[in-house]
Amino acid sequence: MFGISTYCLHREPLATALDRLAPVTDCVEVMDEGLHYLASAEPLESYSYLYFIHAPSRGVNIASLLEPIRRASVEVLTETFEIAAEVGADVVVHPGYYAWLEERDRAAGKFRQSLEELKAAAAECSVTFFVENMGNWEYFFLRSCEDLPLIDGIGLALDVGHANLNGCLDCFLAHPTAHFHLHDNKGDDDTHSPVGAGTIDFAAVMKAVQKNNVVPIVEVETFEGVTASIAALEAIDAGARGE
Template identity: 55%
Template sequence: MYGISTYALNTHPLNEALEMISGLTGYAEIMDEGCHFLQSPEPLQSYSLRYSIHAPSRSVNIASTLEPIRKASVEVIDDCFAIAAEVGADVVIHPGYFAWETDIERARRQFHRSIEELSGMAQERSIRYYVENMAWEYFLLRTPDELPLPEGPGFALDVGHAHIMGCLPQFLKERIDHFHLHDNDGRSDTHQAVGAGTIDFAAVMEAVGMSGIDPVIEVGSIEGAIESFIVLDQIC
């Protein structure tokens, strides 16, 4: 089964997005941002879908060198964990970023501190969570040499981000616990439909098949998600 991220319908109300996704698949990943920000599990409980949740990321930074911001970011993600526990969802988080090159080691220590706290919270709520690789400048976890992660979370491979960084084949050799599928030209994070860019999805789907994990299609439109289904079915 392929999941579809609500990112494909991020300008639609969440109930409309879930209605459309439920007509295509039984698995939705909630992009917990903007008009899909979750304040309770109730919107999800109205549908017989399996869920994962992409925790808020654009307004949080678990690697912040400013301790009040780091602590608040952890609290925001724990709120997401609480909702995930109610609906049996796994959670994907971003690793955070640093503002200045000279801050990278401090940011990495803050990231590890946040992971230690979040892992305790996840264990208390009996949920699983994963850290996603990034491609944007100043973010942590851009290349495989930053693995393995601290003990606690799994690893979420975003194939589009890895392709931009030129290290997708290396990432595919790592243990992967969650997949985000989208395409691009190797330069910009465009979240195109699978097959519209230059990613070798035959290699990606071989890794997906070996893992036994249901991947999430994280593209910019519902039409792109449908196109991705077609291309992936041809590959598999």
């Protein structure tokens, strides 16, 4: 089974997106931003999906050296955990960033502090969360495998497109992974293109998905790209199984 991110329909109201995805999948990751922002679990309760929630990331920085911003960021994510608990969803969060290279070590400390607070909040809500690797955006944590020790004890949400941008997909694929975001690119821009439209070796990706035994999320920019991606991935998966 392949899950689908509501990102492909982010210009449509959430209810419209959920209705359109119903014939295609039983698993949805809600991009908790823009028109799909979740003020409560109510919009999700009318559907029988297996849910994941991609927590808000715009303006959220759990590695901020500005303590009011760091605390508020943790609070935003904790509210997401509370909503996720109502629908039995796991949550994906971003790792945060630093403004100046000279501040990296201090920001790493704040990142660790926030993760400890989030672990406590997740435990209180009985929710599981994962931290996503970032694309080629300067000053973000978790762009490469070198930062994996920062999230020790917390599951990795491997965005294969982001890893491809940083030239380290093979390294990430070798790491135990709790969650996958699948989309393609040519290694220079985060295009969220359909599978097969870029340079990613999805045969290797699917081997890692099977090894980790998780439901991968197709996070492509358009609905048409999602359906094309699922067809391509099913063909790759069948080929790997010798069907």
